[in-house]
Amino acid sequence: MLQKLFQYQFLFEELVKRDFKKKYKRTVLGMAWSVLSPLLTLLVMRLVFTQFFGRSMVHYTTYLFCGNLVFSYFNESTSQGMTALMSNAGIFTKVNVPKYMFLLSKNVQTLINFALTLCVFFLFCVLDGITFTWKFILLLYPIVCLLLFNLGVGLILSALFVFFRDVQYLWSVFTQLLMYMSAIFYSIDGYAPMIRNLFLLNPVYLFIRYFRKIVIDAAIPSVWFHLLMAADVIIVLGLGCWIYKKYNTKFLYYV
Amino acid sequence: MSILEVNDVSIRYMTGDFKDIGLKEYVMRKLKGQYHVTEFWADKDITFSLEKGDMLGIIGTNGAGKSTLLKAISGIMEPTRGWVRREGTIAALLELASGFDGDLTVRENAYLRGAMLGYTRKFMNEMYDQIIEFAELKDFEDRPFKQLSSGMKSRLAFSIASLVRPDILILDEVLSVGDGAFRKKSEAKMRDIIQGGTTTILVSHSIAQVRQMCSKILWLHKGEQVEFGDDVQGICDRYQAFLEKK
Numbered sequence: 280m281l282q283k284l285f286q287y288q289f290l291f292e293e294l295v296k297r298d299f300k301k302k303y304k305r306t307v308l309g310m311a312w313s314v315l316s317p318l319l320t321l322l323v324m325r326l327v328f329t330q331f332f333g334r335s336m337v338h339y340t341t342y343l344f345c346g347n348l349v350f351s352y353f354n355e356s357t358s359q360g361m362t363a364l365m366s367n368a369g370i371f372t373k374v375n376v377p378k379y380m381f382l383l384s385k386n387v388q389t390l391i392n393f394a395l396t397l398c399v400f401f402l403f404c405v406l407d408g409i410t411f412t413w414k415f416i417l418l419l420y421p422i423v424c425l426l427l428f429n430l431g432v433g434l435i436l437s438a439l440f441v442f443f444r445d446v447q448y449l450w451s452v453f454t455q456l457l458m459y460m461s462a463i464f465y466s467i468d469g470y471a472p473m474i475r476n477l478f479l480l481n482p483v484y485l486f487i488r489y490f491r492k493i494v495i496d497a498a499i500p501s502v503w504f505h506l507l508m509a510a511d512v513i514i515v516l517g518l519g520c521w522i523y524k525k526y527n528t529k530f531l532y533y534v
Numbered sequence: 535m536s537i538l539e540v541n542d543v544s545i546r547y548m549t550g551d552f553k554d555i556g557l558k559e560y561v562m563r564k565l566k567g568q569y570h571v572t573e574f575w576a577d578k579d580i581t582f583s584l585e586k587g588d589m590l591g592i593i594g595t596n597g598a599g600k601s602t603l604l605k606a607i608s609g610i611m612e613p614t615r616g617w618v619r620r621e622g623t624i625a626a627l628l629e630l631a632s633g634f635d636g637d638l639t640v641r642e643n644a645y646l647r648g649a650m651l652g653y654t655r656k657f658m659n660e661m662y663d664q665i666i667e668f669a670e671l672k673d674f675e676d677r678p679f680k681q682l683s684s685g686m687k688s689r690l691a692f693s694i695a696s697l698v699r700p701d702i703l704i705l706d707e708v709l710s711v712g713d714g715a716f717r718k719k720s721e722a723k724m725r726d727i728i729q730g731g732t733t734t735i736l737v738s739h740s741i742a743q744v745r746q747m748c749s750k751i752l753w754l755h756k757g758e759q760v761e762f763g764d765d766v767q768g769i770c771d772r773y774q775a776f777l778e779k780k
Contacts, residue, residue, distance in 0.1 A: 290652075292655075296642070301637055371610075443557040532547070
């Protein structure tokens with residue numbers, strides 16, 4: 280595996296470069312835009328929802344930003360990852376290269392975006408009067424989990440997209456619904472305990488909640504919470520890898 | 535010890551309704567029983583082996599299963615039955631001009647293609663000038679690829695590809711590239727590679743080219759192996775007679 284990784288390192292670098300150039304069209308504004316767009320979403324949400332949900336909540340801006348940060352990374356990574364295989368069909372039907380490379384390179388792209396937004400996030404934390412503690416280091420855990428989770432979902436979606444082209448539309452509807460169910464702009468404290476537990480079934484909510492716990496409450500989630508996140512990641516990533524392994528040589532019939 | 539062994543390879547190809555349909559349509563068709571997948575054997579029981587330094591020409595009419603067979607040999611596809619055994623590295627140059635990215639420059643595309651063919655960055659750095667010179671694209675290096683003519687594209691593709699020194703080289707309609715002058719140059723280059731001891735597989739519709747360059751011939755017709763052997767002139771004669779009879 281490692282040897283293989285080394286063997287394809289050059290190809291991987293070139294793919295990342297290609298995706299990067301195509302995405303930003305070689306302009307500085309292109310890069311700024313990808314940070315600006317989550318900020319605009321944040322601004323709109325802040326203006327609209329403060330009236331309804333923000334009054335009783337301290338650090339509502341940070342609360343919102345946590346949700347947006349995680350969700351926009353998830354959304355971008357999965358919906359762009361979905362087309363990774365299909366848009367490179369011209370390559371993998373002609374050359375024998377590992378197909379997951381295309382997805383990985385797309386994910387590097389979105390990870391960079393996420394990192395940029397994360398910097399802005401910390402800046403906003405300062406403005407919002409958040410105290411930085413050593414516990415912030417623990418944020419690495421949800422970030423790594425989220426990265427792997429996105430990869431897993433990307434693997435599944437990109438394979439599905441080869442078989443069924445309307446997955447794209449179904450997925451955009453699904454993410455829309457998921458967005459409302461991830462408690463990005465509202466708090467779930469008002470619900471009955473039973474319903475609150477249902478939120479734990481939503482992996483994206485787990486990531487958001489972890490961020491909020493650390494940043495706003497300066498508290499560390501329980502061990503079970505960590506394990507639950509890890510389980511989600513392992514299931515999704517495992518399923519994705521299995522699909523790729525199984526259909527590795529069958530994809531080309533469908534393109 | 536042969537360098538490439540293709541043993542009893544059969545490949546079942548699928549076509550039919552499953553392409554370009556959505557999940558909703560798939561479910562509807564399944565329910566109505568209107569979901570049809572046609573399977574056909576693109577290649578049936580192909581057996582041959584090549585020694586080091588052989589140059590195999592694969593001939594046959596359109597739809598004979600040549601390209602599918604090459605995909606199985608290069609590992610892009612897996613044979614439905616039978617097996618392929620390869621010794622050493624393999625490089626397949628199938629339909630050269632595809633797989634380039636129109637938005638990238640000529641230089642970037644060259645590196646990307648080199649990476650796909652398994653070169654190292656160091657190797658590409660050393661060879662880059664040579665590639666551009668051979669492709670005669672010195673003035674176009676930083677132009678977007680989509681501005682190039684199709685002849686130029688194939689020239690670049692060939693120039694990068696011809697640097698490979700794999701143990702097995704697969705060429706699918708590669709030599710019919712560019713204008714007369716470039717074709718001459720590319721054929722000379724190909725001869726260089728073959729004389730370097732590379733085992734080569736060539737698919738070409740130009741019988742004259744095959745007669746001139748190959749040391750073994752595989753004739754396919756509708757997926758079946760008609761003939762295989764080193765009687766190049768004999769098989770080509772019979773193939774030409776077959777074409778004329780049609």
